[in-house]
Amino acid sequence: MHLIDTHTHIYLPEFDADRDEVVNRAVNCGVSKMLMPNIDSQSVDQMLSAESRYPGVCLPMIGLHPTSVREDYLSQLDILENMATKHKFIAIGEIGIDLYWDKTFLKEQLIAFRRQISFAINKHLPVVVHSRESFPEVFSVLDEFDGKGLKGVLHAFTGNINDAVKAINMGFKLGIGGIVTFKNSGLDKIVKETGPGSLILETDSPYLAPVPYRGKRNESSYICIINKKLAEIFGTSEEEVAAITLANSTALFNL
Numbered sequence: 001m002h003l004i005d006t007h008t009h010i011y012l013p014e015f016d017a018d019r020d021e022v023v024n025r026a027v028n029c030g031v032s033k034m035l036m037p038n039i040d041s042q043s044v045d046q047m048l049s050a051e052s053r054y055p056g057v058c059l060p061m062i063g064l065h066p067t068s069v070r071e072d073y074l075s076q077l078d079i080l081e082n083m084a085t086k087h088k089f090i091a092i093g094e095i096g097i098d099l100y101w102d103k104t105f106l107k108e109q110l111i112a113f114r115r116q117i118s119f120a121i122n123k124h125l126p127v128v129v130h131s132r133e134s135f136p137e138v139f140s141v142l143d144e145f146d147g148k149g150l151k152g153v154l155h156a157f158t159g160n161i162n163d164a165v166k167a168i169n170m171g172f173k174l175g176i177g178g179i180v181t182f183k184n185s186g187l188d189k190i191v192k193e194t195g196p197g198s199l200i201l202e203t204d205s206p207y208l209a210p211v212p213y214r215g216k217r218n219e220s221s222y223i224c225i226i227n228k229k230l231a232e233i234f235g236t237s238e239e240e241v242a243a244i245t246l247a248n249s250t251a252l253f254n255l
């Protein structure tokens with residue numbers, strides 16, 4: 001059984017003490033690739049050193065995370081776009097709108113989101129979208145690019161069924177992780193309606209660990225727990241969910 005963790009911050013300091021062990025545990029339980037979303041210009045070096053230590057396994061993206069959009073965001077974007085001309089990245093991410101932590105830079109978040117989507121379309125790369133308390137804003141921006149060949153994923157999806165259908169119709173996949181194992185998240189009912197053909201698996205590690213590790217450090221080997229939970233929800237085998245979501249990830253990220 002092959003699985004891909006489409007969203008892990010394995011390069012963060014949370015893994016400095018035991019990164020080799022964490023990657024080995026994931027590889028040993030069938031996780032063949034671990035896709036790394038970037039955060040800002042300061043995280044790139046750590047991310048690229050994880051790529052060189054685990055070549056072909058840990059694959060980097062480039063982008064400015066919405067919670068890192070501050071006064072200096074335009075120079076950040078310049079730096080990141082310049083890097084994208086010198087190194088191979090599999091996606092533009094993570095990008096989007098976050099109104100949960102801070103609304104101060106909403107205007108700048110919108111500008112950065114639009115600019116990075118245009119960049120992704122020019123580079124023929126998918127986008128990895130972070131949306132927190134911001135579905136109306138995210139969809140209004142995505143709408144502007146409808147029909148322009150944009151594809152991507154709504155990572156750590158937490159919307160309702162209408163949001164899910166809208167995203168899928170726009171060519172997006174839903175990134176499903178630990179939240180689907182949380183009691184009362186309601187996400188189980190939504191994915192049951194969408195079916196596995198619209199889903200890709202992710203941990204968002206070190207965050208959002210699935211039950212029974214909720215609240216602890218998350219890691220890519222737990223992608224097996226997410227896969228198992230989805231198999232239960234769909235009433236099918238783990239192998240089947242793994243095969244379908246693997247095909248979805250492979251196609252979306254041109255792996």
Ligand SMILES: [Zn+2]
Pocket residue numbers: 007009037094204
């Ligand atoms: Zn993330």
